[in-house]
Amino acid sequence: MTGPFSSLGPGQRTGAELAVAEINDTDDYDFEFELVTGDTETEAGAAQSEAQRVVQEEGAEFVFGAISSSVALGLNDFAGQSEHIYFPGGAAVPITGSACNEWVFRFETNTAQIAEAISAYSVNNLGNNVWFHYADYAYGDSVYNRTSRRMENASDDYTEVGTSTSELGASNYGSFITQISNSDADVVVLGMTGGDLVNFTNQAADQGLTDQMAVVGPTQTFQSVRAGTGSNSVGTFGGARYDPSLETGDNQAFVEAYASENDREPGNFARVGYDSMRLMAKGMNEAGSTEPGDVRDALEGGTFTTVLGDITLRESDHQATNPTWMAELVAGDGDTADVELLEQVPGSETLPPASDLGCEM
Numbered sequence: 001m002t003g004p005f006s007s008l009g010p011g012q013r014t015g016a017e018l019a020v021a022e023i024n025d026t027d028d029y030d031f032e033f034e035l036v037t038g039d040t041e042t043e044a045g046a047a048q049s050e051a052q053r054v055v056q057e058e059g060a061e062f063v064f065g066a067i068s069s070s071v072a073l074g075l076n077d078f079a080g081q082s083e084h085i086y087f088p089g090g091a092a093v094p095i096t097g098s099a100c101n102e103w104v105f106r107f108e109t110n111t112a113q114i115a116e117a118i119s120a121y122s123v124n125n126l127g128n129n130v131w132f133h134y135a136d137y138a139y140g141d142s143v144y145n146r147t148s149r150r151m152e153n154a155s156d157d158y159t160e161v162g163t164s165t166s167e168l169g170a171s172n173y174g175s176f177i178t179q180i181s182n183s184d185a186d187v188v189v190l191g192m193t194g195g196d197l198v199n200f201t202n203q204a205a206d207q208g209l210t211d212q213m214a215v216v217g218p219t220q221t222f223q224s225v226r227a228g229t230g231s232n233s234v235g236t237f238g239g240a241r242y243d244p245s246l247e248t249g250d251n252q253a254f255v256e257a258y259a260s261e262n263d264r265e266p267g268n269f270a271r272v273g274y275d276s277m278r279l280m281a282k283g284m285n286e287a288g289s290t291e292p293g294d295v296r297d298a299l300e301g302g303t304f305t306t307v308l309g310d311i312t313l314r315e316s317d318h319q320a321t322n323p324t325w326m327a328e329l330v331a332g333d334g335d336t337a338d339v340e341l342l343e344q345v346p347g348s349e350t351l352p353p354a355s356d357l358g359c360e361m
Contacts, residue, residue: 003042004169005067005194007224008269012089013037014262015273016064022257023281031290033281036060040071047071051078061292064276065089067194067269068168069138079103085283085292085299087276089269092142096319098358103292105299105318107279107306108272111142112357113350114218114239117324118189119150121343126214126237127186128157133176133200134191136165143191143218161185166196173200177207186213193219198228205232221327221339223267233329233337240325242268242308243339248323251307275306279313311347316354317361321347 001009017035024032036058038050047066054060055078062085066072069092079086080101088095089108096106123130130151134140144163151158161183164176177200180188188209190197197217204210210232219225220238244255244265254274258266266274279299284290287298301315311320325341332338351357 001039001041003040003068004196005042007198007228008067008194008222009039011224011267011269012065012067012273015258015266015270016277017273018258018261018270019274019277019281023277029281029285031281031284033277040066040068042068042071044071044074048074048078051075055082055084060084061290062280062295063087064273064280069095069142073099073138076101076104083292085280085296087280089272089276090139092138093146093357094138094142096317096357096359097354100317100354100359100361102296102300102318102361105279105313105320107276107311107313107320107322109241109322109324109350110319111139111218112146112352113322113324113345114241115143115146115150116350117326117343117345118216118218118237118239119147120154121326122187122189122214122216122237123151123155123158126216128155129159129161129184129186131161131180131183131185131188132163132191133173133180133188134163134165135168135170135193135196137168139193140165140168140191143189147189147191147218166192168196170196171199173203174207176200177204177209181207181209181212188213188215190215190217190220192217193222194224195228197222197225201225201229201236202232205229210235219268220329222269223265226329226336226339229337230335231331231337234331236329238327238329238339240327240339240341241322242271243325243327243341245339245341246308248309249305249307254307271307275308278306279304309347314351314354317357317359319351319354321351323347324350
């Protein structure tokens with residue numbers, strides 16, 4: 001709720017709050033949820049303290065949250081030690097990859113899945129010469145590693161022109177933009193999100209980079225990013241983990257309910273909060289129990305209806321088999337760019353085997 005990702009956290013929380021209200025207001029479940037909240041401050045130490053508080057002092061046995069992948073990785077370890085179920089909000093592959101454990105399940109779409117959506121399309125339609133600029137933390141590293149690998153597999157003509165990194169929370173990207181502009185790149189892939197991506201996109205537009213080459217961001221389509229960049233993001237491209245227009249699963253019922261409560265449509269983080277809570281509840285129903293160990297066994301390998309359609313929490317790594325999309329940002333009716341979905345990758349095709357992602361359980 002504070003720190004570099006404070007523009008993203010509120011959507012995640014309101015999605016979770018809506019799910020809790022619906023769970024408690026229906027006869028579909030013979031239990032009620034009590035929601036206790038804390039603030040990770042987008043910082044690993046604060047997140048650990050808050051997690052310990054809600055588990056040890058508030059008695060929480062099911063935990064959701066943390067958009068920063070570095071923060072989420074720390075909470076993975078805590079979940080394994082304290083044996084509570086944890087649904088992270090971060091997207092870096094190691095969360096359900098090399099750092100996986102039996103207590104962690106993820107409905108958020110990971111960077112391997114979104115790399116499948118953007119990589120082949122970018123090198124086959126936007127250009128072969130690619131520059132990577134990414135924030136120097138777990139998520140940025142994951143974007144670079146997964147996307148570059150997928151691009152190399154997708155085209156024999158792919159060339160990595162160069163890479164550059166910036167600190168999480170940096171504000172001035174002028175020197176990086178100049179360096180990229182002076183290169184032979186046709187495409188620049190941005191492994192960053194939140195305020196970092198907003199600032200980079202706005203400065204790139206001011207310096208003419210968005211007119212010079214294709215700018216592709218795995219999170220470029222996020223509601224908060226489009227709100228912060230306005231017309232500066234028109235003509236850029238992004239991976240789409242979610243869009244309110246989707247006719248998948250029970251998404252339109254979710255969009256209607258969310259808009260009624262919040263006077264705006266939900267974004268990606270709201271859908272992650274919403275269905276992470278619902279998956280916990282569905283796991284309890286499937287198990288006939290609210291004991292974490294029983295729910296863990298019911299969730300593992302289970303298939304459930306979500307706003308993205310029917311997904312499976314893979315037995316091998318507990319990652320949700322979500323579909324992904326490649327999208328272009330186009331001029332909308334107002335100041336904010338609209339998302340035009342270009343190509344879908346089905347959930348069955350977005351994920352490599354868990355062993356390839358480093359998960360051993």
